[in-house]
Amino acid sequence: MTRTPSNLPTFAAEALEEVRRSSPLVHSITNSVVVNFTANALLALGAAPAMVDIPDEAGPFASIASGLLVNLGTPHAEQRDAMREAVAAANSEGTPWVLDPVAIGALPVRTPLAFELRDARPTVVRGNASEIIALAGVGAGGRGVDSSDSVDDALEAARAVAAATGGVVAVSGPVDVITDGDRVVRIANGDALLTKVTGGGCALGAVIAAFASVDADRLDTTVAAVAVYTIAAEIAAAEARGPGSFAVAFLDALANVTPAEIASRAVIS
Amino acid sequence: MTRTPSNLPTFAAEALEEVRRSSPLVHSITNSVVVNFTANALLALGAAPAMVDIPDEAGPFASIASGLLVNLGTPHAEQRDAMREAVAAANSEGTPWVLDPVAIGALPVRTPLAFELRDARPTVVRGNASEIIALAGVGAGGRGVDSSDSVDDALEAARAVAAATGGVVAVSGPVDVITDGDRVVRIANGDALLTKVTGGGCALGAVIAAFASVDADRLDTTVAAVAVYTIAAEIAAAEARGPGSFAVAFLDALANVTPAEIASRAVIS
Amino acid sequence: MTRTPSNLPTFAAEALEEVRRSSPLVHSITNSVVVNFTANALLALGAAPAMVDIPDEAGPFASIASGLLVNLGTPHAEQRDAMREAVAAANSEGTPWVLDPVAIGALPVRTPLAFELRDARPTVVRGNASEIIALAGVGAGGRGVDSSDSVDDALEAARAVAAATGGVVAVSGPVDVITDGDRVVRIANGDALLTKVTGGGCALGAVIAAFASVDADRLDTTVAAVAVYTIAAEIAAAEARGPGSFAVAFLDALANVTPAEIASRAVIS
Numbered sequence: 096m097t098r099t100p101s102n103l104p105t106f107a108a109e110a111l112e113e114v115r116r117s118s119p120l121v122h123s124i125t126n127s128v129v130v131n132f133t134a135n136a137l138l139a140l141g142a143a144p145a146m147v148d149i150p151d152e153a154g155p156f157a158s159i160a161s162g163l164l165v166n167l168g169t170p171h172a173e174q175r176d177a178m179r180e181a182v183a184a185a186n187s188e189g190t191p192w193v194l195d196p197v198a199i200g201a202l203p204v205r206t207p208l209a210f211e212l213r214d215a216r217p218t219v220v221r222g223n224a225s226e227i228i229a230l231a232g233v234g235a236g237g238r239g240v241d242s243s244d245s246v247d248d249a250l251e252a253a254r255a256v257a258a259a260t261g262g263v264v265a266v267s268g269p270v271d272v273i274t275d276g277d278r279v280v281r282i283a284n285g286d287a288l289l290t291k292v293t294g295g296g297c298a299l300g301a302v303i304a305a306f307a308s309v310d311a312d313r314l315d316t317t318v319a320a321v322a323v324y325t326i327a328a329e330i331a332a333a334e335a336r337g338p339g340s341f342a343v344a345f346l347d348a349l350a351n352v353t354p355a356e357i358a359s360r361a362v363i364s
Numbered sequence: 365m366t367r368t369p370s371n372l373p374t375f376a377a378e379a380l381e382e383v384r385r386s387s388p389l390v391h392s393i394t395n396s397v398v399v400n401f402t403a404n405a406l407l408a409l410g411a412a413p414a415m416v417d418i419p420d421e422a423g424p425f426a427s428i429a430s431g432l433l434v435n436l437g438t439p440h441a442e443q444r445d446a447m448r449e450a451v452a453a454a455n456s457e458g459t460p461w462v463l464d465p466v467a468i469g470a471l472p473v474r475t476p477l478a479f480e481l482r483d484a485r486p487t488v489v490r491g492n493a494s495e496i497i498a499l500a501g502v503g504a505g506g507r508g509v510d511s512s513d514s515v516d517d518a519l520e521a522a523r524a525v526a527a528a529t530g531g532v533v534a535v536s537g538p539v540d541v542i543t544d545g546d547r548v549v550r551i552a553n554g555d556a557l558l559t560k561v562t563g564g565g566c567a568l569g570a571v572i573a574a575f576a577s578v579d580a581d582r583l584d585t586t587v588a589a590v591a592v593y594t595i596a597a598e599i600a601a602a603e604a605r606g607p608g609s610f611a612v613a614f615l616d617a618l619a620n621v622t623p624a625e626i627a628s629r630a631v632i633s
Numbered sequence: 634m635t636r637t638p639s640n641l642p643t644f645a646a647e648a649l650e651e652v653r654r655s656s657p658l659v660h661s662i663t664n665s666v667v668v669n670f671t672a673n674a675l676l677a678l679g680a681a682p683a684m685v686d687i688p689d690e691a692g693p694f695a696s697i698a699s700g701l702l703v704n705l706g707t708p709h710a711e712q713r714d715a716m717r718e719a720v721a722a723a724n725s726e727g728t729p730w731v732l733d734p735v736a737i738g739a740l741p742v743r744t745p746l747a748f749e750l751r752d753a754r755p756t757v758v759r760g761n762a763s764e765i766i767a768l769a770g771v772g773a774g775g776r777g778v779d780s781s782d783s784v785d786d787a788l789e790a791a792r793a794v795a796a797a798t799g800g801v802v803a804v805s806g807p808v809d810v811i812t813d814g815d816r817v818v819r820i821a822n823g824d825a826l827l828t829k830v831t832g833g834g835c836a837l838g839a840v841i842a843a844f845a846s847v848d849a850d851r852l853d854t855t856v857a858a859v860a861v862y863t864i865a866a867e868i869a870a871a872e873a874r875g876p877g878s879f880a881v882a883f884l885d886a887l888a889n890v891t892p893a894e895i896a897s898r899a900v901i902s
């Protein structure tokens with residue numbers, strides 16, 4: 096039975112419990128800027144991070160992981176080879192994997208790599224509006240890591256990417272939009288301070304990979320991941336005095352937020 | 365009209381407002397130790413960080429950035445190529461760029477690279493006394509990343525480097541000294557806790573690059589950057605209980621410090 | 634005279650004072666996930682970190698360092714060459730060095746590298762139980778960076794590794810076990826929150842390298858390092874509200890813990 100917006104908050108709460116219970120091993124090949132914050136976000140959540148990002152190891156490791164993140168933020172040559180290996184292994188094993196096409200559009204190394212990886216059919220793609228538009232092949236991308244397009248502008252692109260991959264696409268913004276090409280779910284939680292901490296978006300990709308391990312419906316697990324992540328941001332923002340204290344409070348909130356809080360605070364439509 | 369020490373605090377306050385208004389895109393090629401803190405410092409300040417550090421992408425990205433930082437802390441082979449590309453593009457476009465010659469002196473890869481980059485005429489060089497003395501070719505450098513020389517010992521070296529580059533040199537220490545080879549400005553703000561957080565110096569280089577985008581007088585923009593940065597450190601130190609809480613409070617202070625506080629607290633001579 | 638468990642707490646207190654007084658230069662070749670936290674832990678402790686991890690520089694730098702850490706967490710090709718260079722230089726100069734065989738067992742690049750480095754006779758090996766068992770050649774390793782074996786299970790493996798290296802082996806866990814193959818010391822300080830911050834184990838390797846510079850008995854200096862580190866964790870946990878605030882409080886505690894607190898709180902048997 097397909098879950099509906101009215102019962103997705105309850106599912107998000109249950110999925111959080113299951114992540115904490117099963118402690119999924121999340122293999123993250125990610126950029127040097129956010130790798131520490133990403134590992135700490137996964138640990139706070141109750142997942143087990145591992146950042147194996149060299150050739151000959153990334154493939155075998157992806158085979159035993161519960162989920163995989165491939166983030167294109169600083170794609171050095173060894174990492175690019177490791178990404179290809181890991182994706183092939185994940186696809187071979189049926190391991191869910193998330194593609195985060197950071198800052199693609201004009202940059203000439205990561206952009207063709209993102210298309211190549213898109214064609215390997217990621218379970219979930221997460222990006223900002225400009226990145227999703229670029230990945231659909233219909234836009235020129237944003238200004239570096241920022242989005243110059245709105246989330247609603249990206250909806251058709253998101254549907255197109257989902258159709259191409261057969262998976263789910265999550266567009267991050269003030270209201271997050273998640274689609275499998277057919278259903279469209281919006282989540283209106285979060286706080287602007289999340290955009291003032293580097294990795295605020297990138298770590299979400301790893302959290303989506305963690306949640307993808309707990310249920311076969313990856314639209315729903317992605318909604319759950321985004322809800323948990325953005326509600327933790329709201330809790331943290333309520334006590335933060337700036338971006339430094341927000342990042343600290345956010346990790347605390349990821350560890351302490353209760354399933355009941357998720358069920359009651361999630362704004363999903 | 366050349367600004368004087370008496371009106372530089374007001375200029376620093378105005379420059380901070382302009383950085384927050386324009387959100388300059390600061391391309392940072394920096395070391396793995398401090399890359400996260402550097403991005404967070406830029407975000408807290410209101411600038412937009414992007415850490416594009418691979419060949420074939422660093423050049424195109426530097427062409428569209430508002431400012432560039434090249435930091436030699438962990439200069440892996442791909443980064444060295446990326447630095448050369450980015451500097452060539454910045455010079456071609458007239459983009460201001462900052463060189464931070466971390467730990468040069470005896471180390472045999474970064475030291476010749478620093479001389480090569482010095483000869484490419486950086487807009488600003490930022491370093492500690494030992495690094496500036498080494499870059500002038502008159503000393504053997506410090507002990508790793510620490511300075512074994514005083515800022516005043518480095519003044520003649522700083523003038524020599526400025527004469528060689530045609531740019532500005534900022535020597536970090538208890539009192540910061542900034543010179544274009546002719547004028548010499550001293551800033552007596554800051555706190556020793558800044559030396560107990562890794563990246564306390566390195567992130568300043570990125571902040572100098574951000575400020576360099578808002579005015580053509582790079583001696584003045586560098587003074588403004590150092591004043592804002594070190595006043596934020598003072599504010600943070602007043603409430604910190606150690607280096608961990610200082611780093612958090614420092615990011616909060618970079619985000620919250622007001623132009624009026626900058627104008628009233630800056631100690632510039 | 635060999636120190637006994639009854640006077641090791643006093644020695645740990647004295648060793649902390651000596652680290653703060655001498656500020657040992659700790660050369661750390663470590664993984665991208667924890668490099669920032671490791672540098673900050675060393676700075677908080679009063680040591681001087683330097684992360685020189687490229688070929689041609691790692692050897693010369695290890696020659697002048699007070700201690701060296703080689704951590705296999707993300708062993709990119711340049712780092713692997715840098716590790717070999719640094720270890721050869723450390724051995725040539727008699728510089729104490731620490732090997733942290735992160736996640737070895739099944740992974741095919743780091744595992745043979747760990748054996749190669751083990752045979753170069755590290756002064757101290759630090760790992761979790763699964764890593765030490767794998768390094769002894771008697772087990773298959775853990776699940777990524779986590780241990781699936783208990784510390785006591787690893788005692789015989791630790792003795793075997795110590796016999797092979799002629800050095801000290803520290804097994805991290807709820808109770809830390811440290812052996813030189815003959816004496817076995819247990820330290821019952823610490824807090825589980827240390828496992829919820831990435832680098833909680835890895836940074837300890839750098840701290841062990843710092844302490845190894847202050848006395849010729851590396852079993853005792855390792856006990857001192859582990860005691861100081863885990864007591865700081867206890868102090869931090871008492872005021873933390875989650876893993877984010879714990880990491881901040883931990884760095885503050887490393888900076889503020891007094892020798893008297895070490896002497897009174899250390900639980901060594």
